[in-house]
Amino acid sequence: MYFVADxxxxxxxxxxxxxxxxxxxxxxxxNFKASTNSAWVWYDRCKGCEICVYVCSDLLKxxxxxxxxxxxxxxxKS
Numbered sequence: 001m002y003f004v005a006d007x008x009x010x011x012x013x014x015x016x017x018x019x020x021x022x023x024x025x026x027x028x029x030x031n032f033k034a035s036t037n038s039a040w041v042w043y044d045r046c047k048g049c050e051i052c053v054y055v056c057s058d059l060l061k062x063x064x065x066x067x068x069x070x071x072x073x074x075x076x077k078s
Contacts, residue, residue, distance in 0.1 A: 001069055002048055002069070003048045003050075004041065004046040004070050005020075005030065005052050005053065005066075005068075006066055006067070007030075007039045007040055008063075009040070011062070012037075012038040012062075012065075013036055013038040015064070016037045018032050019055050020055050023052065025047075025051060028042060028045060029041065039052075039065075043070065052065050053066065053067060
């Protein structure tokens, strides 16, 4: 089990700030979707560093991103 960032799209769309995308150290992990004016996370790329949560929640006081637990799927042996 591990944690990844999860964006609350409706709350995020209210601000349209893109700060989390700018601060994310992992390329193409946190992206901005213009059609919804919201950030979104590519879960396979997220390292769980929580920098986006810090920027959104602590610096900007917006609370649009939270960390969620992910359980990796078991791979079948062939």
